[in-house]
Amino acid sequence: MPDMRILIIEDDVEAAAYLTKAFREAGHVADHAADGLDGYAMARDGTYDVLIVDRMLPKLDGLSLIGGLREQKVETPVLILSALGQVDDRVKGLRAGGDDYLAKPYAFSELLARVEVLARRRGNGAAEPTVYRVGGLELDRLSHKLTRNGREIAMQPREYRLLEYLMKHAGQVVTRTMLLENVWDYHFDPQTNVIDVHISRLRSKIDKGFDTPLLHTIRGAGYMIRDGSR
Amino acid sequence: MTALGKLFRTTAFKLSLAYLVVFAIGAGLVLGRIAWNVKGLIDEQISQTIDAEITGLSEQYTQGGIRRLVYVVEQRTRQPGASLYLVTTFAGQTIAGNIGDLPPGTLDRPGLTETAYRRPDEAEARHRALARIFILPGGFRLAVGRDLGDRETLRVVMGRALITSLGWLIVIGTLGGLFVARRVLRRVDGMNASARNIMNGDLSQRLPLAGSNDELDRLAINLNAMLDRIAELMAGLKEVSDNIAHDLKTPLTRLRNGAEQALRTAKSPEEYRAAIEQTIEDSDSLIRIFNALLMIARLEAGGTGDEMAVFDVAEMARDVGELYEPLAEEEGTILAIEAEPGLQILGNRELIGQATANLVDNALKYGRTETAAGLAGDVRLVARKAGANVEIEVSDRGPGIAPDDRARVLDRFVRLEGSRSRPGSGLGLSLAVAVTKLHGGALRIEDNQPGLRVVIALPLAKLKLKSAPERDERYVPQALPEATT
Numbered sequence: 112m113p114d115m116r117i118l119i120i121e122d123d124v125e126a127a128a129y130l131t132k133a134f135r136e137a138g139h140v141a142d143h144a145a146d147g148l149d150g151y152a153m154a155r156d157g158t159y160d161v162l163i164v165d166r167m168l169p170k171l172d173g174l175s176l177i178g179g180l181r182e183q184k185v186e187t188p189v190l191i192l193s194a195l196g197q198v199d200d201r202v203k204g205l206r207a208g209g210d211d212y213l214a215k216p217y218a219f220s221e222l223l224a225r226v227e228v229l230a231r232r233r234g235n236g237a238a239e240p241t242v243y244r245v246g247g248l249e250l251d252r253l254s255h256k257l258t259r260n261g262r263e264i265a266m267q268p269r270e271y272r273l274l275e276y277l278m279k280h281a282g283q284v285v286t287r288t289m290l291l292e293n294v295w296d297y298h299f300d301p302q303t304n305v306i307d308v309h310i311s312r313l314r315s316k317i318d319k320g321f322d323t324p325l326l327h328t329i330r331g332a333g334y335m336i337r338d339g340s341r
Numbered sequence: 342m343t344a345l346g347k348l349f350r351t352t353a354f355k356l357s358l359a360y361l362v363v364f365a366i367g368a369g370l371v372l373g374r375i376a377w378n379v380k381g382l383i384d385e386q387i388s389q390t391i392d393a394e395i396t397g398l399s400e401q402y403t404q405g406g407i408r409r410l411v412y413v414v415e416q417r418t419r420q421p422g423a424s425l426y427l428v429t430t431f432a433g434q435t436i437a438g439n440i441g442d443l444p445p446g447t448l449d450r451p452g453l454t455e456t457a458y459r460r461p462d463e464a465e466a467r468h469r470a471l472a473r474i475f476i477l478p479g480g481f482r483l484a485v486g487r488d489l490g491d492r493e494t495l496r497v498v499m500g501r502a503l504i505t506s507l508g509w510l511i512v513i514g515t516l517g518g519l520f521v522a523r524r525v526l527r528r529v530d531g532m533n534a535s536a537r538n539i540m541n542g543d544l545s546q547r548l549p550l551a552g553s554n555d556e557l558d559r560l561a562i563n564l565n566a567m568l569d570r571i572a573e574l575m576a577g578l579k580e581v582s583d584n585i586a587h588d589l590k591t592p593l594t595r596l597r598n599g600a601e602q603a604l605r606t607a608k609s610p611e612e613y614r615a616a617i618e619q620t621i622e623d624s625d626s627l628i629r630i631f632n633a634l635l636m637i638a639r640l641e642a643g644g645t646g647d648e649m650a651v652f653d654v655a656e657m658a659r660d661v662g663e664l665y666e667p668l669a670e671e672e673g674t675i676l677a678i679e680a681e682p683g684l685q686i687l688g689n690r691e692l693i694g695q696a697t698a699n700l701v702d703n704a705l706k707y708g709r710t711e712t713a714a715g716l717a718g719d720v721r722l723v724a725r726k727a728g729a730n731v732e733i734e735v736s737d738r739g740p741g742i743a744p745d746d747r748a749r750v751l752d753r754f755v756r757l758e759g760s761r762s763r764p765g766s767g768l769g770l771s772l773a774v775a776v777t778k779l780h781g782g783a784l785r786i787e788d789n790q791p792g793l794r795v796v797i798a799l800p801l802a803k804l805k806l807k808s809a810p811e812r813d814e815r816y817v818p819q820a821l822p823e824a825t826t
């Protein structure tokens with residue numbers, strides 16, 4: 112997903128410079144605000160696809176900034192960055208109007224994946240389609256039926272949810288923690304490779320026996336489902 | 342402030358003084374009331390006696406005229422303890438009686454009157470009497486009365502009693518107040534001294550108890566309990582920082598050595614790339630340890646408790662089991678999940694889920710045994726009701742833990758011999774313990790004969806629970822600048 116407009120509201124100049132550079136390298140437009148009030152004004156008046164807001168900011172703290180924007184009916188998706196990674200801090204952040212939460216320190220690949228998913232959520236104002244299609248793979252969300260090239264594939268309920276999430280974000284990188292959050296509703300760090308095993312099971316169901324693989328592992332980041340032939 | 346000044350300022354002394362005033366007013370009121378009633382009673386009796394005599398004397402007069410009256414009056418005045426009598430002409434000239442003189446005009450007002458009078462042997466009117474004046478047919482005046490000396494004596498005695506007792510009351514009350522105040526003050530001073538020592542850093546000291554179990558003792562007991570808790574938390578904090586210092590240094594050293602090594606020996610970009618990737622991996626594992634430590638410390642401090650809601654442990658167990666099932670299968674371990682339905686508890690699903698996941702993770706890692714077909718395991722995840730508790734049990738058939746090591750293994754960073762080569766921070770079990778404690782439960786380690794069995798017991802939700810808290814608690818934003826458009 113190229114060319115998102117991202118506003119980074121972060122008082123640590125070095126971290127902000129690193130983020131700005133990294134997002135530009137990934138093909139996006141990134142602006143930077145160094146304190147809460149500047150960030151608030153820029154977010155309110157500008158057109159951004161995603162805001163990245165640090166929780167602790169000078170002049171106006173991150174949560175107040177988000178609350179203020181939401182009151183002004185600015186519905187730009189917000190990802191909160193925070194040094195506080197505890198369960199209740201995340202809940203507080205989301206309650207204040209944030210859309211996603213990432214604890215520092217984080218991997219840039221994780222941040223990028225989450226920001227891209229958030230930005231697309233905004234792009235697609237329309238209702239989700241009832242059938243997801245990637246290559247020859249079709250997932251019918253009403254009948255919960257999965258077919259590839261017309262051949263039906265049987266699935267467990269959790270495999271269905273896993274695949275549904277991947278296909279909803281087809282063409283986008285989805286990280287392991289995003290999968291654990293959205294498919295299992297847990298936010299902890301699953302120290303071992305539990306998610307990888309689930310993915311390899313799913314892969315053996317949808318890709319085995321077909322020429323083009325659809326479920327790809329993105330090294331150092333996560334997974335992506337996409338039509339490999341394109 | 343002087344010692345006496347301090348004494349006068351104590352609550353005990355001020356209270357004593359206030360009680361003293363209230364008590365003195367009360368005593369005065371009681372004595373006054375009694376004196377008043379006694380006076381009334383005496384007056385009543387006197388007037389009854391007088392009336393009876395008047396009736397008698399007027400009858401004598403009716404029957405025998407003034408002669409007879411004078412005769413009877415003279416008879417009566419000679420008796421001991423006699424009443425007072427006076428018979429005069431209409432002009433006031435004394436005919437008979439034992440009263441020398443009454444104030445002028447008194448005899449012209451018939452009825453009951455309190456008046457001064459003069460005895461015949463005295464020069465002035467020095468006594469008081471209650472008398473009834475009666476005008477007889479024919480203009481003679483008859484006065485019959487009783488001396489009020491007794492009543493006066495009673496009044497004086499009462500008054501003196503009041504003043505004396507008030508004097509004693511004030512003396513005893515003040516002394517008592519000072520005594521009580523001094524006792525209280527001495528104990529409070531003792532507590533203050535201990536508190537100052539504690540503030541100065543001697544956290545092992547406790548407030549002194551008198552052993553009387555009074556309100557001061559109970560206060561001291563509670564403050565001591567508070568100090569115990571603070572000391573416990575401080576010790577925990579110190580332990581955490583010691584452990585952080587000790588156990589983060591190992592991976593930090595490895596990280597640093599790796600980077601240094603690469604700088605010194607790597608030649609190709611590929612080698613540098615591999616070294617950098619290794620560095621990132623090492624720092625990720627450091628971050629993971631650090632997060633786990635912070636979380637444990639926070640849980641032990643009682644944080645994260647405000648996100649409690651009612652949830653089903655059985656569902657959580659099935660979710661976690663299902664999350665780990667493919668991994669177990671890949672590692673040649675059978676993961677069996679048994680969950681009774683309807684295990685509602687009040688808690689943080691996220692935290693208990695993580696604790697359970699840690700136990701399953703451990704069982705998969707350490708619970709395998711060597712078989713003919715390689716490493717194999719048999720792990721059971723059970724959620725069930727046990728009395729007033731919900732138990733989450735994770736058991737394996739692996740080597741288990743020796744009884745001596747079972748308590749030790751709950752400590753942070755403890756990894757028993759033989760497990761050090763495998764990945765892990767050694768914090769999984771400590772986190773499970775902290776989560777369990779936060780929920781008012783208990784974690785125990787048992788022998789699965791063979792193998793290890795870890796049980797988390799959590800109190801069942803009480804029936805009339807508040808259900809999941811409403812998510813309407815809005816964040817109150819700070820003041821925002823006006824829109825500038």
